[in-house]
Amino acid sequence: MTAFRTHLEFLRKTDDCCSLERPDSPSPQVLASEALRAAGPAVRLTAADDRVNLVSGVYGGTDQLSRQERYPWTRLGIGLGVDRDPEYVDVLETIAELGERVDERDVTYVERAATATGRTVRELGFPTPPGETWPHVTLGLLSVGTDEGTYWTPIHGTVIDKNTVRARVPNTITERFARGETVTIALGVPSEALAATHLLTVTDRLSTPIEDRRVGSTVPVIPTAGGVVPSSAEVVLEANMADKQPDTRSEKRAFWEHLIEGTTLTLEVDSAFARDDAVVPFTPLGVPLADDLQLAGLTLAAQLYDRVNSYWGVSPVEWLLLPAVGRLGICVVSTEVLYAGFEWQLSNFLFSFSDCFDTVVLVDEDVSPQNLGRVLGDIWVKAHPARDWLFSEPDAPVARLPTYSRDDTGSRLYVDATWDPRWDEAYIAPRVSITESYPPTLRAAIQGSWAEFGFDGDLDDVL
Known part of the structure; x- marks a missing residue:
């Protein structure tokens, strides 16, 4: 299991995450959108005050139609622990395994990384999209604890006052609890938890407790008032469900909301926990190549790949x-x-x-x-x-x-x-490439010269 901040540190060491001071203007969504448009690295926005630090592009952000050393699955694959330069199929297979059923629960409980804070949810400083009034919470998960176990689901919320969050979640999860019950929001969670949550959502498999899924044995957790959540979460919010109503659609939606029917909840946060220098991922909604789009695409592809290769x-x-x-x-x-x-x-x-x-x-x-x-x-x-x-x-x-x-x-x-x-x-026409356009003897001679110059790697890879 790779904690979220460990994931970020690896991206920084490989020059795939840059740090900027978080500005008051323009909005963090504007900066994130420009970085995605330019197929740039992940962008971390460091706050000089009590607000949380923000980061965008951790789960994608590269344009596959331009020549890049990174691919849309590279950063997520690193977070999943596949490899520092993960192969696409390995990422798909790792994601698919997270959603598998297991026969016996093997849950690891450890200490909570986040500590209690006196700040309100509004004071945590989640980003406000340009032209909007309320800060948005994205790329997190909602935990619902029941007698059968804990259910995780993605969440897209807006902070409408100091401790009230209006959140959209899949319909399936709302069948697990009633008005007045306690739920928990976890932000800055390991990639395994976020990927598994999206996988189970976009494939409509939220009806099994997370403890009975493989991810339940790979991610250490802590008990909260609203069920278990990843122990390394950067921010944890415990809340009571004050209201439940049909989904109120808006122009800006997380991408999983396009794939499954949802419900709008009003949550009153009772307790807020945050790590020192907490860093929370966010995604600029509706922007091409954004993290929520990449997550939905990779998790759905993993499910289809697994199903089609199990059929014949x-x-x-x-x-x-x-x-x-x-x-x-x-x-x-x-x-x-x-x-x-x-x-x-x-x-x-x-x-x-x-x-x-x-x-x-x-x-x-x-x-x-x-x-x-x-x-x-x-x-x-x-x-x-x-x-x-x-x-x-x-x-x-x-x-x-x-x-x-x-x-x-x-x-x-x-x-x-x-x-x-x-x-x-x-x-059948032969494949034409820059290397295959020359006779084998000439290619061998160039390969030998390449090695004599002391260059590493295969010449074919460079060309």
Whole structure:
């Protein structure tokens, strides 16, 4: 388990997190949005007063259509402890394992890292979006304790006075408690806790206590008035639920709110706990490549990847990606074509398990998830619009996320951008690259010169 501030320290040491003094103007959301637009590092805003420190871009923030050393899954993979340069599939498999059921509870209780504070929630200094009045709480989790165990869910809240939070949460969690009961908000939690919470939410699996999930044995916890929360949480708020009403939609929503129905709660905070120099993640809502979008995309991709490779008795899919640049409206799958018609069956399988996208693109198994440009190139080179772009009937249910259609129905599309496995290899065009454009003897001579100059690494990786 990697504590949130340990995660940040590793990003700082690898020059993937920069620190700035938190200004009064412009809003932290403006700074975070500009950093995301420029595909920059995570940005930590350090407060000189009693307000909490803020950080954005910890779970994503890189543009996959530009050449980068980091990818949308890199920072989350580091936080999950996968590797300092994690492979995409390893991140998917780690996320999927967090949501697995376990036979026996193996919960580790330790001391609370945060200490009691006399500050109100408003005095903690959560960021206020430009043009708005109330500070927002994002990228945290709500804990609900019951006799069966504890349930975790993502939370998006606004601080409407000094100790009142109006929060939106998934409908499923509100069935676990009634008005007047105590719940707990935890902010600055380990990546395992936040990723697992988003995974269970976007896949509608919040009905099992967190102690019965694998994440319950990987994240040390502490008991609170509202159930257990990660012990290393930067800020912990214990509150009573004062009111419950249907979700009040707003233009700015956390991305998981687009995928599942929600409820609005009014929470009265009784106790606030914070670590020394507490640092809390936040996301500028509605901004391309923001953390909440990346989290939703990675967790949903992890679930679909796990399901599709458990269906046929073999694992034909190399990877599955919901690109943040497409706002999760497109699903890209690198797969082996097992038999004639497999691509049609695989596409319909994916459509049946998620309604957020209306387009599936199938590419060959040798395509890398790091190279989204090649995916777009394969659509152009391999998929003939008259033969390989296949639309459903126009009465299909409309997808949730694409912004170009607001009708009740719409067509679904899958694009087969793979080479036909029935073709003779002699008829399949060779892959052209800067290294393969030269004879093998010349490439070997350059490789030898490269080594003599004392450069490390493979020349192919550099080119």
